[in-house]
Amino acid sequence: MRAHGICTDRWQQAKKMNKLNQHIKNLVSISDSYLSLILDKVVEKQFSKKEHLLYSDDYAKEVYFISSGCVRTYILDYNGIEHNISFAIENWWLGDLQSFINHTPANQNIQALEDTVTFSINQEDWNLLIKEIPEFVYYTRLLFRNTMFTHENRILQNLSFTAEERYLYFLNNYPDLSQRISQKHIASYIGITPEFLSMLRAKRKH
């Protein structure tokens, strides 16, 4: 990109998008011109703590790559109880992909747990990149594949682990998240009440 005389604004933006740039290059080999085509479509957005990126029943018009901060996705059950589906921090993509791809109302809510900066791509540009850039197809294929593996492992856990084992697995596998995220939200993610998590933690101290 540097060699192609991009104006200063673009160059500044490219610098800010360095994390996304690296993330793509780490997964697929891609020409600089294709890469800049992707980065051109990406828009920076800022969300303050507790702000929502998406509400369920709305349509997910974009997906997000997190540059800094932390968000959660959650569903509301018919009793009005929130259940955390996932967390995302720096260098993670997220979004309600079913809504985004199938143009259906979202099941998920997305909320910032910290002040957060994202790079988003909207549906139109996403489809354009998919059509124009085979490497973008490969890239998203790997993202889908990895998410599929993560989901699969979580299903295995839900079937065979106790609450305590799920908690320990979370601590071991997401030590960074464990520090940043409240117990209340971790409890919801592993599918137990905060009170029961508190009991488990008390038990482990002795």
Add this chain to the structure above:
Amino acid sequence: MRAHGICTDRWQQAKKMNKLNQHIKNLVSISDSYLSLILDKVVEKQFSKKEHLLYSDDYAKEVYFISSGCVRTYILDYNGIEHNISFAIENWWLGDLQSFINHTPANQNIQALEDTVTFSINQEDWNLLIKEIPEFVYYTRLLFRNTMFTHENRILQNLSFTAEERYLYFLNNYPDLSQRISQKHIASYIGITPEFLSMLRAKRKH
């Protein structure tokens, strides 16, 4: 393919692979020559009821498209209890993809629940097809994406549904499987004991 003078054996095989043929064509637009390149790599295998296609700790050397029959994938927990992860019938792909793709020992076991005919692709051929045929990349991207959605919905359910709701969801969404698969295996899939499922069913009759 017919126009290209393929020998009778091939033509016979192609007829047998009609389901796979259709499955690919339904998801991506692909030339006949590429399609026959894929079908050339596919090998028919037969498994009798209760036979294993894969044992955990072995390496998954192939993935399977089911032409007829029914299989389950399951894990063994450290108490020796089996937990069903998924079922597959005609026109479904399955395999321990983590083992197959990452060349790690399998977590999953795969077992035929009925006499089953599969078309399998081994790792080497899979990688070759990925390298040579962009449409195969698109095809597998869609497979991964759909599996990802299915997994995601199951995680949502595990977080927000009771056992009874999970059972009703299974009945409604997989009516064909509900007929073919024993309650014992359905119970395991939704994460409860067969005894408790039996109770739920008795309760619903009144």
Add this chain to the structure above:
DNA sequence: TTAGTTTCTTAAACTACTTTATTTTTTTTG
């Protein structure tokens, strides 16, 4: 800094689901 809000802890009563054991029904196999 203090009041207000949210999170965490503790504990007792409760419930969804498991465990164990026995009987009945269905399926498999020689």
Add this chain to the structure above:
DNA sequence: CAAAAAAAATAAAGTAGTTTAAGAAACTAA
């Protein structure tokens, strides 16, 4: 087809996790 094996039903006792409630600790904001 009969015998054996596997699956399903029922029931009683047990347990992992929930609910409710109330107080303590930790953030948040004027």
